[in-house]
Amino acid sequence: GHIYLGVNDDCTISGIGESLREWGKEEMGESLIDRYLGALKSRIKELMHGEVALGFSHVEIDGMLIAIIEVAEATHGPVAIQQEFHLYVRSGSSNRKAPPEQWKSILKTDKPQGLF
Numbered sequence: 001g002h003i004y005l006g007v008n009d010d011c012t013i014s015g016i017g018e019s020l021r022e023w024g025k026e027e028m029g030e031s032l033i034d035r036y037l038g039a040l041k042s043r044i045k046e047l048m049h050g051e052v053a054l055g056f057s058h059v060e061i062d063g064m065l066i067a068i069i070e071v072a073e074a075t076h077g078p079v080a081i082q083q084e085f086h087l088y089v090r091s092g093s094s095n096r097k098a099p100p101e102q103w104k105s106i107l108k109t110d111k112p113q114g115l116f
Contacts (some may be wrong), residue, residue, distance in 0.1 A: 004066040015064025022043075028065070033058055037067065049100045050079030078103045 006016040017028055024032045037056040044054065055070035080100050087098045089106060098106055 003071065005102050006064060006068070007066060011069040013061055013064050013066065016067055017065045020065065033065070040067070040069075044081075047081050048079060049082050050074060051076060052079045 006014055008014050020032060020036055020104045021028055023053040024036060026032055037058065041054060041056055053072035055072075057068045057070070059066050059068065077099060080103075087100075087103050087106065089098045
């Protein structure tokens with residue numbers, strides 16, 4: 001799939017140029033765009049648990065800069081962004097967080113038990 005930065009929910013183009021200039025504290029140019037996309041890629045990789053190929057590019061439409069993140073289908077799932085989702089399993093009389101590497105086997109069962 002694709003993630004478009006600078007495109008609103010109603011598909012109108014707002015661009016990221018102004019925010020990018022504020023972030024980089026310099027005028028718009030290829031070096032600023034490359035630095036931003038590199039920082040974005042690093043931050044996403046820091047937060048991601050699991051492996052998925054990401055491609056970063058940009059395009060200008062009607063004078064507005066759009067960043068594009070291409071997300072390939074994961075060959076080994078699940079993939080999650082840390083701090084956004086927790087899966088708990090019942091263990092005896094207590095609940096514990098299941099590490100992401102166990103999610104696939106837990107969710108694969110016909111009737112997951114002990115999940116909430």
